[in-house]
Amino acid sequence: MATFVIVHGAWGGSWAWNRDVVPRLRALGHEVYAPQLTGLGERSHLASPDISLETHITDVVNVLYYNDLTDVVLAGHSYGGMVITGVADRVPERLRRLVYMDAAVPADGQSIADLTPGRRQELIDRAQREGDGWRIPPGPMQNDDPAEIKEWAAPRRHGQPIKTFTDPIRLQRGETTLPRAFVYCAGGKEPGNPFTARARQVQADPRWSYYELPSGHNLHYSAPEETVRILVEQASRSGTRTPSP
Template sequence: MATYVLVHGAWGGGWKYARVAERLRRRGHIVFTPTLTGAGERSHLLSGTITLSTHVTDVCNVIRYEDLSDVVLAGHSYGGMVITAVADRMPEKIAALVYVDAFVPQDGQSLFDINIPANTQMFLARAGENGGLFIPPPPAKAYFGVNDSDAARVDALAAPQPIGTMTEKIRLTGAYRSVKTNVYVHGAVLPRESPFKRFYDAAKQAGWDAHALPCGHDIMLDRPDDLTDILDRTGR
């Protein structure tokens, strides 16, 4: 039995992991799918003051207050920023880091620093059209390649992303590097240039357990069985 904390990406919510969480629990694992402040069922807390640090604290508090240890900590997309910072704050609690088509930052980088420049420019422009504080969600199918069955629901449940989560530069001491197990799972079919392929390539080169799946960006929706199997093996 392993303990999992699954962190969603921008415009998402813990609800995105429902299928994977159900499958892991059927295998006897303990699973937490926290929703970050301002997203999903916590969208009523949306505020222009929310930053990356807010979301890092969200996840650290789950681990602290639930008294978790030996955690397999997974982050999707923007969630890669969050899990890296969490592991840097409490590396003794983390058994493995799993980047699910996610950004892998270095100290001093913001998400905008490591995204494709065209994406960063588009997000800044869209935020500017919405008061400068929030980035509205892009269309699930056209932008992220979400499957036809899930795309409408993703669009309906997506919440605006506070721009501070993408502009704040991460501060890392390097303590996260003491986590010995690192996994990268890449969604290899995207209807645009993927900002994540270079992180997947770097993970392979570094000797991580790296996987490329024939699906879009939201792997937990498109390939829940495959992602469950990878997480299950990681926790053993």
């Protein structure tokens, strides 16, 4: 059995993954952690202007350290890709592989705002207008998210501390040598979507495993069974690239 650590995306929380994906993995006998990033979800009472990308990287590093986790399949969704990239740079010896689920894949010195061209000022303006100058209010959920999910999730979503979006990641080891997979969620993507551009790059790179789902961005809601299947498959693989299922 494998050990999974799943890092949620912006405005979200462990609650999003604990609804369907985590119980399914545990039912298969796997050990699963879905840490809550500081300032969001059940830790929203700790929100402050000082929370940064580095704060969230440290959140996950500490989950690995204090639970004595090794040989971990570390997965990140959306913004969570920024976090798992930083974790892999800090403690690669604790990890088996990385799974980017429609997620940011930054290079050293990049922020997630850098990976969404033209949106940096929009995010800053939204924080100024609606988030006390330091929080980005939650954006709309995906069109293919079921109505009952939207109703359930809405009160659980919180503003994202802006430094987590604008701070650049600092990688001491350069690009990771850990095996990596990318899951591209093709449904509902508009032209110029940054995850589409990344997916095309990954498809052409033999160092990556690549999967494509017809679901929207929130695959944990719209495709939980397929998400679990991919994670379990990745846990069983060596470092070689595999074709899309």
